[in-house]
Amino acid sequence: MVQGRQRVQVTPPSPKISDFFGTNVFGVDQMKHSLAPSVFKKVMEAIDKGTKIDPSTAEEVASAVKTWALSKGVTHYTHWFQPLTGSTAEKHDSFFDAHAGLEKFKGSALVQQEPDASSFPNGGIRSTFEARGYTAWDPSSPIFVFEKTLCIPTIFVSYTGEALDYKTPLLKSMEAINDAALPICQLFDRNVRKVNASLGVEQEYFVIDKALFAARPDLVMAGRSVFGHNPARGQQLEDHYFGSIPTRVKNFMMEFEIEALKLGIPVSTRHNEVAPGQFEVAPVFEEINKATDHNQLLMDVMDKVAEKHDLKVLFHEKPFAGVNGSGKHNNWSLITDTGVNLFQPSNSARENLQFLTFLVATVKSVYDNADLLRASIASAGNDFRLGANEAPPAIISVFLGATLTEVLDELEKNGNIKIEKGDNMYMKLGISKIPEIILDNTDRNRTSPFAFTGNKFEFRAVGSHANVAGPMTALNVIVAETLKQLAKDIEKEMNGGKEKKIAIVNVLRKYIKDSKKIRFEGDGYSEEWEKEAAKRGLSNLKATPEALDVYERKDIQALFERHKVMNPLEVTARHEIMLEDFIKKVQIESRVMGDLALNHIIPTAISYQNKLIENANGLKGLGLDHSAAIETIKDVSRHIEAVKSGVTAMIEARKKLNKEEDIIKRAKGYQKEVKEAFFDKIRYSVDKLELLVDDELWPLIKYREMLFIR
Structure with missing residues (x-):
């Protein structure tokens, strides 16, 4: 610890987290208590069904939000959005109206504002002299108070309607995955009315002393150390991982977790990571749009709280050479409105067939669009991680584990479905005092960029500084594409006289065979895999510029347009922005x-x-x-x-x-x-x-x- 540093003492506002969780959020409970039932119903319809909020409803919500915010000592409000800079943006306006001599907040100010659309990266969508753009309220993401400012999550679009942010395509991709998954779900359960993508983001980061950070111009300017010899002791003893958290860092963690919990961010896990000075925080799963907003907000909270502790958080993917870099492990799943996780195996034959249907469709989508997934996580910082013995390689592959591999192989060859004991096997430890423990059907493979981990897929290749909306939008779209085709193929089989279950199995067998090359159970870092992947025809795009070429492909542009997520102009604009x-x-x-x-x-x-x-x-x-x-x-x-x-x-x-x-x-x-x-x-x-x-x-x-x- 730098000489003279005083540890900041942290005291939770209450011993019980439930007493302060979400206290800085104007969420569903707050709306229910402060809005008229008819107004609350309209807002919930907007959240659940995407219906438009009319002006009178907006006025009612704005009035309630203003009263709630003022009670918390808030003086300003802002539209909080996610431009293509990779960070968040906000312009603060005062509630106080000097002419009227009182605080005002109109429904129109809640619903829409007009920031400068030419001053943010737009990839040629807007010329410098064409400045008009709009932020528009996203009711599905809760309004919150942060640093005495009312923050309204919004999308950001140009005057002509093109998306200039990460949130707009993500929201559209959520509609795409719902539209594609729903007909498949209804083959198994007619009661399903909606399918939501869920996400849990494990955030890795480094912490160093603020004074030492300021003394390194490269860290200040570039976010990483461009020079620096490895210390005699780095991570080779493997003693930092899951070790006792340094007291100073633990106090910092406690405070940012408290602030995050007040903002409704369900942080639940903290621990030391592999490299010295490296740590991780992880929340529980949430609907994907909310999880994305929360991850962006969490990084901001961590930055600001670190200042109070005379610390600096480093989110760069590789701030120090010779030790592990940082990523975000994106744990993605699909959940029905009936509460079923579509990636959860079961003892039920019907549910297992449904599980296998979505599992195989996802594997097939990754095989068909591996280059797009690689491009979605490409950045200058992430290139320092990919291919090293610390993070997924640049070759996109899917890990399923021995049990599921056997299941798919059996299904492909014989059409049989065999999953014993649902989603678990049992392993005896051979020690009488320790009872049987459950062993997941899938071991974890940390070298796989896209791994099935029990009831979800873990996209491990995303960089620690990235906005997760980019890769998650791509994932939603490619799975939606495969599910759409799957529905057509099943219908064709059924029209040919096949019984429904037989039709589904026939299509799955074909998809398993077609996508087999993307499945890999071994060491993704090895030279042998690199050679084997080349034989299989899998891409190995090690550098960002070549990985981003995929956005110029007409089939990829058509893919986004077909699902109404982005038009070709928006796709090529993002290509240019990422290259810049x-x-x-x-x-x-x-x-x-x-x-x-x-x-x-x-x-x-x-x-x-x-x-x-x-x-x-x-x-x-x-x-x-x-x-x-x-x-x-x-x-x-x-x-x-x-x-x-x-x-x-x-x-x-x-x-x-x-x-x-x-x-x-x-x-x-x-x-x-x-x-x-x-x-x-x-x-x-x-x-x-x-x-x-x-x-x-x-x-x-x-x-x-x-x-x-x-």
Whole structure:
């Protein structure tokens, strides 16, 4: 702990979480108590069925919201939205009307506002001189109070209606998955009226001292350390994972959890992660739109609470080289309005056939659209994780586990369905005092980017800084596409005279066979799998620019348009925005490397080199052995020259690429001619100099000082 740091004491507002959970949320319970029954009914219809809220209802809601907010000392309100920057945005307006001399909040202000649509990334949808855009209230996500501001979750669209945010396509993809899944569900249960996608997001992050963060320009500017030699002890002892949480960090966790719980975010799990200084927080499952909003809000809460504890939270996917990076494990499932998890095996033959239907359809959708899933998680930061021994590889595959693999193989060959004891097997430990424990049918495979984990699929490849709406929108759409085709194929079988169950099994057998290449149960990090995947024809898109090419494909654009999620203009706009984001981040990292190398590292190394020369000359003058000093001088000199020449060449490469007008070529150039050509090369020599130069002279805070927080 940095000298002089005082631990912040944290006291929950009540011993029982239920006493303060959701107290800063204008949720269903609050609406029921403050709205007239007829108004409450209309709002619930808007939430459940997507019906439009009329002006008079909006006025009633606005009045109730204002009264509730003012009772909490709130002075301003904002439309809280998620532009394509990756973070959230808000513009605060005061309740106070100076002309009237009192607080006002109209229904029109609740429902709609007009931020500048050209100042946010839009991929060419809006020109600089075309500024009009709109935020519109999303009633399905609760209004909340954060830092004395009333926050109204909204979508963000252009004047001409195109989506400029993450939420709009996500909401449309939720409608798409419902429309596609409902007819399949009704083959098994006619009482099902709606299917909701649910999500639980496991959020990984690093925590370091705020003062140490501020002393590292690369962390401040780029979110990651571009230089830094591994400490003697990193994560190799595997003693940090699930270890005792440092007291200072635990106090920080307790406070951000309290604030999150007040906001209705159902955080339930905290623990140390694998790397030193790395941790995880996870909530229980929620409807996917709400879970996405809550994950974005949670990161904001964590950032602000960390400041109070003189800490800094790092959400970059790879802030420190040589130790594990961070991701978000997106646990996705489909739930009916009758309370059935469609990915939950059962003792019932009918329910198991339904389970297998949705399981096989999901596997088939991943096989058909693996490149789109890869593109959905592509970013400059996430590229540092993919393919390493810490996170899923860039090859998209599906892990099902031995039991389900056997079930699908049996079904494919013989048409038989065999699932013993529902979703569990039993394992005796052989110790009399310990009773039988339940062993899930599926072991966990941490090397799989898309794994079935008992009653859900875990999309593990999403980056820790990402807005989960992007990959979840893609997942919803591809599964909706397969389910639509599945319904047609089953109907065709039934029209041909097949009984319903036989028709379903016939189609499933074909889908299992067609998608078999995507299933993999082994080590996703191994070279053998890379070779095997190539034989199977699976893509291995290791870099963001090439992964994003999928958005230019006409079939992918048609896929989004067919399900009314995005039109081709919106898809290509996102492609351009993601390429721009990649270019800018690599460019920033390149500039930070150049600045640190030329203005900090090289001057320090030269100064140390001069001292060595003086010492060597002194030893020589005394007739003593100075060969070791000479060798060190040569090593320092060699690395100084490598850094200087590398930075100079990198700057020239950057200048050339900045003249390239084609954004795709420019992005791929930044990948090949800047990132791949120079980042590791320059870093190698800088990190060697860190070991050679006197510790007291080295200008950067070292890993050993940042990672082991107490």
